[in-house]
Amino acid sequence: MKHTEISKLFSSFIEAYADIEVEDFDLESNTISEEIYKHIFRIKVSLWKHNIEFNRRKRMALPDIFQDIIALYVKIALKEDFEVILEERSGRLQPDILIKHKGLNLFILEVKTSIGWDRGSINGSIQKRIKELSNEFNIPSENIVFIFQSPWNVNKQFANRYWNIRENTPRELPVDFPFNKIRPLLTADDPYYWEHTDGFNRDLEYIEFSEECISSKSKGSIVVPLELTIKEILRASLRVC
DSSP states (O other): OOGGGHHHHHHHHHHHGGGOOOOOOOTTSSHHHHHHHHHHHHHHHHHHHHHHHTTOSSOOOOHHHHHHHHHHHHHHHHGGGEEEEESOOBTTBOOSEEEEETTEEEEEEEEESOOTTOTTGGGTHHHHHHHHHHHHHTOOGGGEEEEESOGGGSOHHHHHHHEETTTTEEOOOOOSTTGGGEEEOBSSOOGGGSOOOTTOOTTTOOOOOOHHHHHHHHTTOBSSOHHHHHHHHHHHHTTOO
Protein backbone atom coordinates (compact mmCIF):
# COMPACT_ATOMS: atom_id res chain seq x y z
CA MET A 1 0.00 0.00 0.00
CA LYS A 2 1.21 3.50 -0.79
CA HIS A 3 1.69 5.95 2.07
CA THR A 4 -0.75 8.29 0.34
CA GLU A 5 -3.63 5.86 0.98
CA ILE A 6 -3.49 6.00 4.79
CA SER A 7 -5.59 9.14 5.24
CA LYS A 8 -8.06 7.97 2.59
CA LEU A 9 -8.69 4.79 4.56
CA PHE A 10 -9.18 6.84 7.71
CA SER A 11 -11.62 9.10 5.88
CA SER A 12 -13.64 6.06 4.79
CA PHE A 13 -13.82 4.89 8.41
CA ILE A 14 -15.02 8.28 9.66
CA GLU A 15 -17.52 8.79 6.83
CA ALA A 16 -19.07 5.40 7.54
CA TYR A 17 -20.61 6.72 10.78
CA ALA A 18 -22.95 8.95 8.78
CA ASP A 19 -23.85 6.26 6.26
CA ILE A 20 -25.02 3.32 8.36
CA GLU A 21 -28.17 1.47 7.36
CA VAL A 22 -31.16 1.67 9.69
CA GLU A 23 -31.83 -1.58 11.52
CA ASP A 24 -34.44 -2.76 14.00
CA PHE A 25 -32.77 -4.25 17.07
CA ASP A 26 -34.41 -6.53 19.60
CA LEU A 27 -33.81 -4.65 22.86
CA GLU A 28 -34.64 -7.79 24.83
CA SER A 29 -31.48 -9.37 23.44
CA ASN A 30 -27.82 -8.34 23.74
CA THR A 31 -27.36 -7.88 19.99
CA ILE A 32 -26.22 -4.25 20.16
CA SER A 33 -23.83 -4.90 23.05
CA GLU A 34 -22.36 -7.92 21.29
CA GLU A 35 -21.78 -5.89 18.12
CA ILE A 36 -19.99 -3.23 20.17
CA TYR A 37 -17.84 -5.96 21.73
CA LYS A 38 -16.86 -7.19 18.27
CA HIS A 39 -15.91 -3.69 17.14
CA ILE A 40 -13.79 -3.02 20.22
CA PHE A 41 -12.19 -6.46 20.08
CA ARG A 42 -11.20 -6.05 16.42
CA ILE A 43 -9.86 -2.54 17.03
CA LYS A 44 -7.77 -3.70 19.98
CA VAL A 45 -6.32 -6.57 17.98
CA SER A 46 -5.42 -4.08 15.23
CA LEU A 47 -3.76 -1.78 17.75
CA TRP A 48 -1.89 -4.73 19.27
CA LYS A 49 -0.62 -5.63 15.80
CA HIS A 50 0.25 -1.99 15.11
CA ASN A 51 2.34 -1.74 18.28
CA ILE A 52 4.42 -4.72 17.20
CA GLU A 53 4.80 -4.01 13.50
CA PHE A 54 5.25 -0.24 13.83
CA ASN A 55 7.49 -0.51 16.90
CA ARG A 56 5.07 1.50 19.05
CA ARG A 57 5.53 1.18 22.81
CA LYS A 58 2.15 2.60 23.87
CA ARG A 59 -1.18 1.86 22.30
CA MET A 60 -3.16 4.56 20.50
CA ALA A 61 -5.97 6.09 22.59
CA LEU A 62 -9.43 4.54 22.22
CA PRO A 63 -11.86 6.80 24.18
CA ASP A 64 -13.25 8.89 21.31
CA ILE A 65 -13.76 5.85 19.09
CA PHE A 66 -15.55 3.99 21.90
CA GLN A 67 -17.73 7.02 22.58
CA ASP A 68 -18.72 7.38 18.92
CA ILE A 69 -19.52 3.66 18.61
CA ILE A 70 -21.81 3.92 21.63
CA ALA A 71 -23.47 7.01 20.14
CA LEU A 72 -23.88 5.29 16.78
CA TYR A 73 -25.81 2.35 18.19
CA VAL A 74 -27.91 4.56 20.46
CA LYS A 75 -28.80 6.66 17.42
CA ILE A 76 -29.72 3.61 15.32
CA ALA A 77 -31.85 2.12 18.11
CA LEU A 78 -33.72 5.36 18.89
CA LYS A 79 -34.28 6.32 15.24
CA GLU A 80 -35.50 9.68 13.95
CA ASP A 81 -37.62 10.77 16.94
CA PHE A 82 -34.47 11.55 18.90
CA GLU A 83 -31.43 13.76 18.44
CA VAL A 84 -28.09 12.38 19.61
CA ILE A 85 -25.43 15.07 20.15
CA LEU A 86 -21.81 14.51 21.13
CA GLU A 87 -19.83 17.02 23.20
CA GLU A 88 -22.61 19.61 23.54
CA ARG A 89 -21.36 22.46 25.73
CA SER A 90 -23.49 24.43 28.17
CA GLY A 91 -21.69 26.75 30.53
CA ARG A 92 -18.58 24.93 31.69
CA LEU A 93 -20.07 21.47 31.22
CA GLN A 94 -19.72 19.28 28.13
CA PRO A 95 -21.33 15.82 28.46
CA ASP A 96 -20.16 13.05 26.15
CA ILE A 97 -23.59 12.24 24.68
CA LEU A 98 -26.71 14.36 25.02
CA ILE A 99 -30.02 12.91 23.84
CA LYS A 100 -32.93 15.19 22.98
CA HIS A 101 -36.56 14.31 22.36
CA LYS A 102 -39.11 16.73 20.93
CA GLY A 103 -36.47 19.45 21.14
CA LEU A 104 -35.97 18.99 24.88
CA ASN A 105 -32.96 17.63 26.74
CA LEU A 106 -33.89 14.10 27.81
CA PHE A 107 -30.91 11.95 28.74
CA ILE A 108 -27.13 12.13 29.17
CA LEU A 109 -24.57 9.38 28.70
CA GLU A 110 -21.08 9.86 30.06
CA VAL A 111 -18.74 7.36 28.40
CA LYS A 112 -15.50 6.22 30.03
CA THR A 113 -12.89 3.76 28.83
CA SER A 114 -11.01 4.37 32.06
CA ILE A 115 -11.33 6.66 35.05
CA GLY A 116 -7.54 6.64 35.38
CA TRP A 117 -6.19 8.52 38.37
CA ASP A 118 -9.71 9.42 39.55
CA ARG A 119 -10.47 5.97 40.93
CA GLY A 120 -12.05 7.50 43.99
CA SER A 121 -14.65 9.21 41.83
CA ILE A 122 -17.33 6.70 42.82
CA ASN A 123 -16.97 8.13 46.34
CA GLY A 124 -17.94 11.65 45.39
CA SER A 125 -17.10 13.20 42.04
CA ILE A 126 -19.48 11.07 39.95
CA GLN A 127 -22.32 12.04 42.26
CA LYS A 128 -21.27 15.68 41.97
CA ARG A 129 -21.03 15.42 38.18
CA ILE A 130 -24.56 13.97 37.94
CA LYS A 131 -25.93 16.81 40.06
CA GLU A 132 -24.16 19.47 38.00
CA LEU A 133 -25.31 17.99 34.69
CA SER A 134 -28.86 17.65 35.99
CA ASN A 135 -28.98 21.33 36.98
CA GLU A 136 -27.26 22.68 33.88
CA PHE A 137 -29.19 20.66 31.29
CA ASN A 138 -32.49 20.48 33.19
CA ILE A 139 -32.47 16.69 33.13
CA PRO A 140 -33.59 14.49 36.06
CA SER A 141 -30.60 12.86 37.75
CA GLU A 142 -32.09 9.43 37.06
CA ASN A 143 -31.69 10.20 33.33
CA ILE A 144 -27.91 10.52 33.60
CA VAL A 145 -25.89 7.34 33.18
CA PHE A 146 -22.18 6.51 33.04
CA ILE A 147 -21.20 3.86 30.50
CA PHE A 148 -17.86 2.32 31.48
CA GLN A 149 -16.10 0.23 28.86
CA SER A 150 -15.17 -2.32 31.53
CA PRO A 151 -15.73 -2.98 35.23
CA TRP A 152 -12.02 -3.70 35.71
CA ASN A 153 -10.64 -0.15 35.65
CA VAL A 154 -11.52 0.72 39.27
CA ASN A 155 -10.76 -2.18 41.60
CA LYS A 156 -11.73 -5.81 42.17
CA GLN A 157 -14.43 -4.93 44.70
CA PHE A 158 -16.05 -2.57 42.19
CA ALA A 159 -15.84 -5.17 39.39
CA ASN A 160 -17.45 -7.81 41.58
CA ARG A 161 -20.56 -5.63 41.99
CA TYR A 162 -21.27 -6.11 38.28
CA TRP A 163 -19.43 -9.30 37.38
CA ASN A 164 -19.41 -12.51 39.41
CA ILE A 165 -15.68 -13.10 39.40
CA ARG A 166 -15.94 -16.62 40.81
CA GLU A 167 -18.51 -17.79 38.24
CA ASN A 168 -17.39 -15.46 35.42
CA THR A 169 -20.97 -14.29 34.78
CA PRO A 170 -22.80 -10.94 34.94
CA ARG A 171 -24.70 -9.89 38.03
CA GLU A 172 -27.94 -7.93 38.21
CA LEU A 173 -27.43 -4.17 38.06
CA PRO A 174 -26.94 -2.80 41.60
CA VAL A 175 -29.87 -0.81 42.97
CA ASP A 176 -27.90 1.57 45.19
CA PHE A 177 -26.72 4.97 44.00
CA PRO A 178 -24.35 5.73 42.30
CA PHE A 179 -23.67 2.14 41.24
CA ASN A 180 -27.09 1.87 39.56
CA LYS A 181 -26.07 4.80 37.34
CA ILE A 182 -22.75 3.20 36.34
CA ARG A 183 -23.00 0.61 33.57
CA PRO A 184 -19.78 -1.28 32.74
CA LEU A 185 -20.39 -2.77 29.30
CA LEU A 186 -17.68 -5.28 28.38
CA THR A 187 -15.26 -7.75 29.87
CA ALA A 188 -12.42 -9.73 28.25
CA ASP A 189 -12.46 -7.44 25.21
CA ASP A 190 -8.67 -7.15 24.94
CA PRO A 191 -6.88 -10.39 24.00
CA TYR A 192 -3.51 -8.78 24.70
CA TYR A 193 -4.25 -9.32 28.41
CA TRP A 194 -5.59 -12.84 28.13
CA GLU A 195 -3.60 -15.71 29.57
CA HIS A 196 -1.37 -17.09 26.84
CA THR A 197 0.69 -20.24 26.49
CA ASP A 198 4.16 -20.42 28.00
CA GLY A 199 6.75 -18.89 25.73
CA PHE A 200 4.31 -16.53 24.00
CA ASN A 201 5.63 -12.95 24.14
CA ARG A 202 2.66 -10.58 23.73
CA ASP A 203 5.00 -7.67 23.11
CA LEU A 204 6.57 -9.39 20.12
CA GLU A 205 3.68 -11.54 18.84
CA TYR A 206 -0.03 -11.07 18.26
CA ILE A 207 -2.89 -13.43 17.43
CA GLU A 208 -5.37 -13.28 14.56
CA PHE A 209 -8.91 -14.30 15.54
CA SER A 210 -11.62 -15.65 13.26
CA GLU A 211 -15.01 -13.93 13.09
CA GLU A 212 -16.54 -17.10 14.53
CA CYS A 213 -14.24 -16.89 17.53
CA ILE A 214 -14.98 -13.18 18.10
CA SER A 215 -18.73 -13.72 17.78
CA SER A 216 -18.66 -16.63 20.22
CA LYS A 217 -16.61 -14.65 22.74
CA SER A 218 -18.98 -11.69 22.55
CA LYS A 219 -21.92 -13.72 23.84
CA GLY A 220 -20.33 -14.31 27.23
CA SER A 221 -18.61 -10.97 27.65
CA ILE A 222 -21.42 -8.47 28.19
CA VAL A 223 -21.57 -7.06 31.71
CA VAL A 224 -24.43 -4.51 31.72
CA PRO A 225 -26.06 -4.49 28.26
CA LEU A 226 -26.41 -1.10 26.55
CA GLU A 227 -29.92 -2.25 25.66
CA LEU A 228 -30.91 -1.73 29.32
CA THR A 229 -30.05 1.97 29.10
CA ILE A 230 -31.65 2.40 25.67
CA LYS A 231 -34.91 1.04 27.09
CA GLU A 232 -34.64 3.57 29.93
CA ILE A 233 -34.22 6.35 27.36
CA LEU A 234 -37.36 5.20 25.52
CA ARG A 235 -39.34 5.03 28.77
CA ALA A 236 -38.15 8.50 29.72
CA SER A 237 -39.37 9.84 26.38
CA LEU A 238 -42.91 8.66 27.15
CA ARG A 239 -42.95 11.03 30.12
CA VAL A 240 -42.20 14.07 27.94
CA CYS A 241 -45.35 16.17 27.35
